[in-house]
Amino acid sequence: MNIAGCVVLYNPTEAILENVQSYLPFLKKLYVIDNSTKPHEYAEELKKLKKVEYVSFEGNKGIALALKKASELAIKDKFDFLLTMDQDSKFPTEDFHYLEDYIKNNDMSNVAQVCINYAGNPIKPTKDGEKATGIKVESTITSGAITNLKNYQQTEGYDDKLFIDFVDFDISCKFQAKGFDVVLFPNIWLDHNLGSVQTFNFLFFKIKTHIWPPIRQYYMFRNYYWLLNNRPEEYLKFFKGKAGINPCVKWVRILTQNHPIKNYKMIKLGRKDAKEGKLGSFEENHPNGI
Numbered sequence: 706m707n708i709a710g711c712v713v714l715y716n717p718t719e720a721i722l723e724n725v726q727s728y729l730p731f732l733k734k735l736y737v738i739d740n741s742t743k744p745h746e747y748a749e750e751l752k753k754l755k756k757v758e759y760v761s762f763e764g765n766k767g768i769a770l771a772l773k774k775a776s777e778l779a780i781k782d783k784f785d786f787l788l789t790m791d792q793d794s795k796f797p798t799e800d801f802h803y804l805e806d807y808i809k810n811n812d813m814s815n816v817a818q819v820c821i822n823y824a825g826n827p828i829k830p831t832k833d834g835e836k837a838t839g840i841k842v843e844s845t846i847t848s849g850a851i852t853n854l855k856n857y858q859q860t861e862g863y864d865d866k867l868f869i870d871f872v873d874f875d876i877s878c879k880f881q882a883k884g885f886d887v888v889l890f891p892n893i894w895l896d897h898n899l900g901s902v903q904t905f906n907f908l909f910f911k912i913k914t915h916i917w918p919p920i921r922q923y924y925m926f927r928n929y930y931w932l933l934n935n936r937p938e939e940y941l942k943f944f945k946g947k948a949g950i951n952p953c954v955k956w957v958r959i960l961t962q963n964h965p966i967k968n969y970k971m972i973k974l975g976r977k978d979a980k981e982g983k984l985g986s987f988e989e990n991h992p993n994g995i
Contacts, residue, residue: 712790
C-alpha cells in the first residue's frame, strides 16, 4: 500500500523517538514537520532514521500549516494515503493491519479518512469487540487518521489561518460537504495524551473537565466562532454544538480551571478576534499580549 505518514513536532520530549517507532515500520516515508521554538536534540536522532524526511519551520507556524505542508509533500511524492500523528501519540502497532486490509479490500473512491478511536470520543466500542469492523462517523481528530489524498485534493485542504484548534473538525467538515465518508474503527484505540483532567464539585455532582492553558482557550473559542459564522450554510449544522462550546461550558472553564481571570480575558478576546476576522497566531495579532 502506497502510504506515507507525518508527525508534527513542537518542543518534543524523548518520548517522540518511541512514539515514531510504533508506526514507522508500516510507512514508505515519514515527514517530520518541526514547529519547535527552540533547538532540541531529537531532531538529529530523527534525521538518522530511514524513511524520514525532516522539515523545520524554524518556529511555530501552527499545526494547520504543518499538515498542509506534509500533504503537499506526500502528493508531490505520489503517495496515495497519508497517516497523520501528533508527537504525543502512539499507534497500536499490532492493529495497523486492520486499517491496511480495509483500504486494500474496499472501494476507497468515496472514503476521505480511515481512523481509530480515542479517549474522549463519544463513539463507544462495540460489545463484540471486533477490531476489523469500521463504522461511518462525521469527524475525527488528526492523530491516528489515514487520509485519502486523492479525495483531499478535491477540498480546499487544511486552513492554515486557524493555526491550531478545530483544524481537524474543519477538514472533516470539508470532506462531508463533498459527500465523502470518514470510517472509524471503534475497537482500536489510539494511545494519545489529551492533557490533564480536573474533577470539581458542583452542587451534588462531580464534573470532569480537561484543563487547557489560557492561550488554548483563546484559539478554541476564536476558531469555533469564526468557523460557525464564516462557513457556507452546509457547514453550520456540522459545527453547531461541536466541543460543547456554549455559555455554560465557557463559565465552567473560566471559574474552575487555573488562571480564571486570564481565561476570561482570553475567551473574550478570542470571540472579539473571531468577529473581526483576526486569525493566524496570537502573537501576530497581539504582539504585546493582553
